[in-house]
Every structure is written in structure tokens, then in C-alpha cells.
Amino acid sequence: MSAASSRPIATGRSAAGMPTGRLAVWWIIASEIVIFGGLLGSYIMHRLAHDAFAEQAAHTNTWIGAFNTFVLLTSSLSAVLAHKAADHGDGKKAARFLYYTMGGGLVFLVVKAFEWTTEIQAGYTLASNTFWSFYYTAAGIHAAHVLAGVIIMGFVAHTAKRQLEMQRVELIGLYWHFVDVVWIFLFPLLYIAK
Amino acid sequence: MIENWVPALSSYAKDIDLVFDVIFWIVIAFWFILVEAVFLWLIVRFKKRDGVPAQYITGELKSEKNWVHYPHLAVLACDVVILFLAIRVWYDVKQHVPPTDETVRIVAQQWAWSFVHAGADGRLDTPDDIKTVDDLHLQVGKTYLYKLESRDVLHSFSIPVFRLKQDAIPGRVVTGWFKPIATGEHDIQCAEICGIGHALMPGRVLIETPEEHAAWIASKSASGAGE
Amino acid sequence: MVVKHADHAHEHGDHHAEQGWVSKYLFSTDHKIICFQYMFTGMALAIVAGFFSYVFRMQMAFPGVPVPGWGLVTPADYNMLVTNHGAIMIFWVAMPVLIAAFGNYLIPLMIGADDMVFPKINRLSYQIFLLSVVVLFISFFVDGGGFAGAWTMYPPLMAKAEYSLTGTGSSVFLLAIALEFVAFLLGGINFVTTAMNARAPGMKLYDIPIVVWMIVIASILFMASVGPLIAGAVMMLFDQQLGTAFFDPNRGGDPILWQHLFWFFGHPEVYVVLLPAIGITAEIITVFSRKKLFAYKTVLNTAIGTGILSFTVWAHHQFIAGIDPRMANIFTITTLIISIPIAEMMFVYIATLYGGSITLNTPMLWALGFIGTFLIGGVTGIFLGASGADIYLHDTYFVLAHFHYTFFPIAIIGTYAGLTYWFPKMFGKEMNDTLGKIHFWGTFIAFNCIFIPLFFTGMLGDHRRIFDYTNFPELTTPMLENLRAFATISLVVMLGFQLVFFYNFVTSLLWGKKADVNPWRANTLEWTTASPPPHGNWAELPTVYRGPYEYSVPGRKDDFWPQDAKS
Amino acid sequence: MADHAAHDHAHEAHGEHTHHPDYVKIWGVLLVLLVISVAGPFLEIQVITLITAFGIAIVKAYLVVKNFMHINVAAKLVTYLVLTMLLFMLLFFAGTAPDVMESHGSNWEKPDWIAGTAHPPAAGHEESH
Secondary structure, eight states: OHHHHSOOHHHHOOTTSSOHHHHHHHHHHHHHHHHHHHHHHHHHHHHHHOTHHHHHHTTSOHHHHHHHHHHHHHHHHHHHHHHHHHHTTOHHHHHHHHHHHHHHHHHHHHHHHHHHHHHHHTTOOTTSOHHHHHHHHHHHHHHHHHHHHHHHHHHHHHHHHTTOSTHHHHHHHHHHHHHHHHHHHHHIIIIIOO | OGGGTSOOOBTTHHHHHHHHHHHIIIIIIIIIHHHHHHHHHHHHHTBOOTTOOOOOOOSOSHHHHHHHHHHHHHHHHHHHHHHHHHHHHHIIIIIOOOOOSEEEEEEEETTEEEEEEOTTTTOSSSTTOEEEESEEEEETTOOEEEEEEESSSOEEEEEGGGTEEEEEOBTOEEEEEEOBOSOEEEEEEEOSOOSTTGGGOOEEEEEEOHHHHHHHHHHHHHTTOOO | OHHHHHHHHHHTOOOSOOOOHIIIIISOOOHHHHHHHHHHHHHHHHHHHHHHHHHHHHHHHSTTSOBTTTBOOOHHHHHHHHHHHHHIIIIIIIIIIIIIIHHHHHHHHHHTOSSOSOHHHHHHHHHHHHHHHHHHHHHHHSTTOSOOSTTTTOTTTTTOHHHHSOHHHHHHHHHHHHHHHHHHHHHHHHHHHHHHHOOOTTOOGGGSOHHHHHHHHHHHHHHHHHHHHHHHHHHHHHHHHTOOOTTOGGGTOOHHHHHHHHHHHHHHHHHHHHHHHHHHHHHHHHHHHTOOOTTHHHHHHHHHHHHHHGGGOGGGGOTTTTOOHHHHHHHHHHHHHHHHHHHHHHHHHHHHHTTOOBOOOHHHHHHHHHHHHHHHHHHHHHHHHSHHHHHHHTTBHHHHHHHHHHHIIIIIIHHHHHHHHHHHHHHSBOOOHHHHHHHHHHHHHHHHHHHHHHHHHHHTTOBSSOSOGGGOGGGOOHHHHHHHHHHHHHHHHHHHHHHHHHHHHHHHHHHOOBOOSSTTOOOSGGGGSOSSOOTTSOSSOOOOOSOTTOOSOTTOSSSOOOTTOOO | OHHHHHHHHHHHHHTTOOOOOOHHHHHHHHHHHHHHHHHGGGGOOHHHHHIIIIIHHHHHHHHIIIIISOTTTSOHHHHHHHHHHHHHHHHHHHHHHHHHTOSBOSSEEOHHHHHTOSOOOOTTOOOOO
């Protein structure tokens, strides 16, 4: 198994002038852009076409959305501070900032769960009509990304704490910022445009 | 070319056949034969011979690039001709509706066609409308506007002799037109998969002379089939 | 045969620690083993999908007669068979074999790297792919039977169990497709980053062999186009199982939206599988005509141009599907424009033959066969891209014959070309050339005999996915029935000729002549290491000094000039 | 040997010295923008709502992408890549919207939509108009 656990020489090369990991994360982000792009593009078409959407959107809770935006922006700040710490070779500090970011992600998910519970109790479910279908689908796929980010970040923080694989701190941060950017667009699309 | 096997019975069928023929002559009879001939000739001509080494041609020189560049411009010119013709015919068939004499409603469902004919007064949505299942009765020489609907899934209304095809989409009413130019009885197909009965929704289009058509309307009105 | 291969790996000295059979072949992170996993899985599924085509073609030719090996074909069977034939051939045969298998094998070896940059992600990609195969097979056996609404999965047929009668099958099928996409996204990211970052020292952008470029461009196209369909698949799954109405027109959705989401992916997908096959052809025709590739940069530019243009043409699949007719004009123009780079690419390949010294052995025959038949696929596409003619031809057998004339050269001829060409490197044995030629001519002639008649049945009005034409009086003429029967008999003949290949493959693997390091006297880097290459590919990774196609350079003794030779 | 190379690379990657701007300040700007975008709709002028909602979203996204994701230090290629993907999405929108967004096409119409029966209200929703 030693062959499997040691890294190929290929991984260390960077003919394109960028570390392989960072390049790969940007490619992941590129393919995520089109996933969210297709979904949000479809949503925008419906939103512009149907006045009924505006009436439905009025029932979303802007304050909760705004609070979650605040949480994600702040968690992005700690993610980038973790990157800075990792660049300075301080794995412990980087791990601590990553834990803060994970905390932010968890707060986001808890708030989201609370928000959805209230809405479902009020009778706005996934199948109520197209607006709510888009609302839950888009926010749901985004929340799945947050959850995945939190889990992966746990592993990264665990290794970074031992001063290992420090470049991963930047990579998970890149992904996290992307998830943040998606929410930056989801927030006005789902909550503000009424 | 198609009319050798499938009669061209609508006013625009010949135009669609023309597009097909023009593309056939340009693309198959000229380009395809030419390219395959050159291709096969090169294989035979430059088959390995002892003592004859291959030439070193990079293809980066301008004079060499012209070998592919000129044919390439010729392709572009052919494309323009085909485009012009294709879009013209498309415009006549799908985009532009000429003045029509009568309207017929076509409703697709799993797995049957129903047709609502205008009846004696020549207008839809009046009490003398005639509803039929799977049989579309038309009068030769009249221009028809069709309104195509679907009750459940996608279907495609296709009359090969008219060269007409249009998908029926639930939630939409698609309009279009056709003008039969000769009498006869022909197939109507469903050309979009619509479930296990997809092969079991054949219709018939009956193109009748004015007298026959009037007689058919009269027989339907007399039997009270018009609701 | 796998054991035999293992012996070879040991003979050539595996520098790394001994591995058990399981960790070596089932959980390997070695790109070559992952290539074999993808290739053999793809081939196994090709047999399944080929069997499906045999069953439904027999039903077409002899309606109502029980098919040997299947029994009576019901309409539900028929729809399920055509749907899964199409889906399997594209998603589980063409993609894994052409992109994943050849990509995995060739990219590291051709750019002089010891492995993919992310070997574990590579392994994960195959495991997810295998899972998708399992899920696909589950979909055949669930309550109601396998999904039967055509590989395009158009709603509302796909979305509602009351219409398709295969509620569970549809959802499981969709899940299998989604898993397959995830596998190829992971694989694609690996291919792209490997080719971009892990090139051998000295290898500049224009020193990369065309096939690597093509696989990379194909991976990029896939990654850029599949997103909307992944989003659409989630929406569709919710429509099926959770009662949403994204595609239900009665409750505010729109079925046409799915068609756009699907074809925005579906059209680039054609080029995703086309480009690797074109790349394989480039490698083979240069080697066996001992010629430098004509205008390397032009090939590359046309490939990139085709890739970008392929994002602008998708709605030509929907001309009569109810899109706005004014939009159809725009898509007609873009569709005909895309004929220009593809035509240029074909011209370049033909020009490459000029002045060559052509050896007609098995791989070369396949490569030339690819060019010859793909041309038919290309030129018949013009009929369908021209909106005026498409009104009649849409959804007829003309369309079917057209895309089989593109996909068969791509997926079958391209694969055989690549497999026979790289077989000595992959397995360290030479293949029997005579049997290879018999297999080529049998397959090639029989293939043309299947699909040329189908162009005619399409022109005569045969529309697609009909299990029995007896309900249509105009489609039961003796001429049409004879054409259909002829196509079916040709199919059986063609499938029979594949036995020659399997015989040749197995006997060559077991008793074939041992292959040299560089039996074809080719330039590219994979021919500089042992056959088969050891784990890690080279004892010392190569350095590159020149482009990949320096054949017959004047003034040199040899007619080839390996990329890693200093002088 | 492999390990050694990977190690070298790790040093190299970290030796790049990404410029780290004052992240807390950028975070402050982002929060101010968030407050504006939430406050915008209270003016109840549609144009201002649109600007404060989507204009600010774009600005925020730009700030995050530039400063947190360091797109300006990543190779130019990455910028082109992201822009290309966005361009493809615009293409998708432009090709799809004429069918999905409109109630009338040049040869079709959506009767349910025109009649206003396409959107049944949600269960908990009282008709307000």
C-alpha cells in the first residue's frame, strides 16, 4: 500500500504556474458555477415571468436571510484568516480559524432548519407551487454544499493542527468563499426581490 | 427526391423537398463524393513503397495551408446558400401564416388523436362543430389553420405527405397551417415518444373534393354527431 | 488473463512495494489499472446494449415473432430496450471507454508523468461510476420495469408515473445518470489538471500530442455543459418523488425547460465523445503514414472553436419541439457554422495523408475507416441542421441513421482503433493482424449495411421508437419491410464479427508475440517505457525536446524522432 | 523520491507569498453593503430595490472573489475560466428564455398562463388581492 499512500511526482509539478490543488479547486468551482447557473437561470426566468412569484416571495423572512448572510460573510472572514495563518506556517492558528468557520456553517444550517420549519408549518412546502419549489431546491442544494464544506473542513483542520498539508487550508477556503458568493446571490433572489 | 416515394400533397411539401434536394446535390453529390475520392486516391497513391520515404510537410506554411483553406472557404459559400434556402422555407412553413379559410383543432392524448372540425358554418367553437377520433377530414385546396394541443405528455403531429411535423405540448396551443393540394387518404403519425402506446396512435387524413367534403359534413350533421 | 498481466508487471520490475491482488486490481490508484477497469466495464456494458439492439431490431424486422434469447417483445419491452440502448451506449460505453479509459491511460504516459495528479480521486471516480452501473441495473428490475421514455427523458412522460408507468424505474435511472455525471466530473477535473500541470520538463503547449489535447478539451466541455442538467436532474427527481411542478405545465412549470437543460448538455456531449476519437485518429494516421500532422495548430484551433460553438447550437434538437420559430433561425445559422471547423479538421486529416508512406495495418484501417464513415455522419447532419429540411426529417430514421453514423465511428471504430494501436503497450503482447483485418472489414461493411438502408426508411417516413409499423398502412410496403429486415440481418452479422475480436483479444493476450518497447516506431512518450509500463511508468521520468509528430525529418537516418531523444 | 518532490512543491507554493490585505476591513465593507441591501426595499421604489439588491450582490461577490479568493493572483486563466462559465450561462438564459419566460411565442401561446390559472396559491396563503 506504500505506493498508494505516497504522492506521485506528477502532483508536485506545476507547468501551468499554479499549484495543482488550487488549479483543481478552481475547476471544481467552474463546474459548480454552471450547476447553480442552470438552476438560478431557470428560477430567474420564472421569477420575471410570473407576478405570482412576487406574492409568494413576500412570505420569506428577510431578517433570517440577512442574518444568515451575516453569518456566512463572517465565516468567510475566518476562513481567509485561516489561510493567512497557514501561509505564515502557523497550523494551530489556522485550525482554530477553521473551527470558527465550521461553527459559522453550523449556525447557518441551524438557522436554516428553524426557518424552514416555520415556513413548512405555515403551509409553504416544497410542492406548494413553483416559487417554493425553487426556493427549497436552490437553498437546499446550497445548504448541502455548506454541510459538505463543514465536513471536509473538519478533516483539513485536523491535519493542519499537526502542521501537515497546510496548502489544503487555502483550498477549502476557496471552496467556502464560493459557497458564500452563491449565497450572496441567493439572498437577493429569494428574499429581497419581492 | 422524397416525392418519388412519398407524394407531396401540401402546398409547401415541394419547397421542403427542394431544400432536401439542394442539400443533397451540394453536400452529398458534390462534397462527399469529392472528399471521399480524394481520400481514397491518397491512400492508394501514397501506399508504402520500398525506397520511397514520406515527405516532411509541416502544413504551417501559408502555401500549404491554402490546401485546406480554399476548400474551407468553398464550404462556407455552400453553407450560405443552404442557410438562405432553409430559413426561407422555414419562414414560409412555420413563421408566416397565410390567410386561412378554416380552423381545425387537433388534440393529442395517450394514445389517440381527436380532431374538431369547424362543420357547416366554417367556424370553430360553434354547436355544429364535428368531432372525430383519428380521422382528419380536409377539403382539397382549402388553407387550414391548426391549433395543436396535448392533454398529457408530448406528442408530435406528423403527416409525411404534407411534410408537416409539429410537437404537441401540454400547456401550450401551437398554431400552424397547411393546404392540401390533392385528394387521397394518408397516414398521420405520432413522432414523439409518448409512452407504451406510442406505436398505437395512427391517424388518417382524408383529403376530399368539395362535394365529398360537403356530403361528409351533411351526413355528420344529419346524424347529430355535432353535439 | 489478468494473472498473466500481473506476471509481466513483475518481470519489468515494480519499484514499489508488493501489493495483493485485491489492492492491485480492485482498489488500485494506478492510472493504467483504472483505465482497464473503465475499459472492461464499458465493454461489458457494450455487450448489454448490443444485445438490446439485437432484440429490438429483430422485433422491427419480424414484428410479433418471438426473438431468440428474449421472447415476445411487448411495447413496454421495446421502449425500455431502445431507451437503455441509447443511454448505455452514450453514458456507459462511449464516455467511460473513450474519455475515462483512454484519458486515464494516455494522459500521464503521453505527457511524461508517473500518474494522475490525484490518484485517489481517480479511484473514487471509477468507484462512483461502478456504483452508477449497479444502480442502472437495479432500474431494470424494479417494480414497473426499466425506464422507457427515451434517453432524452422528456417530461411529462419522465416526470409522472401515471404517464410512463415506470415510476420507480424512472427515478432509479435518473439517479444512475446523476452518479455517472459525478464520476466524470471528478475524472474530468483530474484529466484537466494533470494535463495542465504535470507535463514533463520541456514539454511546451504545442508539444502535447493531439489526443491529450482532445481529451482535455472534451473534459472541459463536459464540465461546462453538464451543470444545468445536474440542476435539471434534481428538479426532475423532485417532480417525480416530491410532488414539485418544475416541468408540469398544469401547475406553473414548463416541459420545454427540461429540453433546454438537457440539450444544453446534450449537444456539447456529442463533441465530448467525438474529440477523443478524433485525437486517437490523429495519433494513428501520423504514425502509419510516417508524416508530420498537417497544421498542428489548425487542428487545435478548430477543436477549441468547435468546442465553443457547440454551446450555441443546442436548440437544433428542438426545431419542431415547440420552441419559438424565430429562435430556430438563429440556431440554424450557428449549426451550419459549426460545419466549418469540423470540415476543416477533416480536410487537415486528409491532407496529412498526402506524401506519406502508408501502411494499412489494423489500427490504420480503423483510423481511416473512422474518417471515411464520420464524413457521412457529418454531411447528413447538414440536412437536419437546415431547419427547412428538418421539418420533415425530424424524429425519423434519417436522424437515427445520421447520429449512428457519428456515434458508431466515434465510439466503436475509434475505440477499436485506439485499442488495437495501444494494445502492445497496454498488455505487452502483439495482436494478430490478419484476424484484426477480418474483424475490421466484417464490422465496417456490416455497419454500413445497417445504416444506409435506415437513411432510406427515414426518408420514406419511418418515425422513431415504433415497435410495430403494422398500424401505419403507408409504412408496411414490401420495400420498407425489406429494408428493415436487411438492416437487422446486417446487425446480426456485425455482432457476429465481434466474436472474431474477442477471440483475437483473448488469444493475443495469452499467447501473442511479446511486444517491443516501440513496435510502431512512434514518437510519443508512452513508447519510450516498457510494454506494459511498470507502476510509476518510468524508472526516470523523461524530458521532452520536440513536438510529437516529427516523422520522416529530412537528413535523419530514422524516419521517427522520439520526443525525449536529445538529438 | 515522490515525497521529496511533493515537499519541494509545498515550499514553493507557500513561498509565493500571497498578498494578504486587511481582511477585517473588507469584512466591514461587506457588512455595510449587506445593511444597505436589506434597507433598500424599505424605500419601496422598485428601481432602488433592484439596484440595492442585485447591484450590491455583484459588488459583494466581486469583493469576495477578489480579496478572499485572490482571483487576481491566480493565473489569468482562472479569471477567463470563470468568465467563460458565466458567459455560457448567459447563452443558456438567452436561448431558453424566449420559450420559458414568455406567455406568447410567434406560433404558440400558453392559455393557462394567460388565464392566470397556472399558479395555484400555496396552502397557507390567503388570497390578498
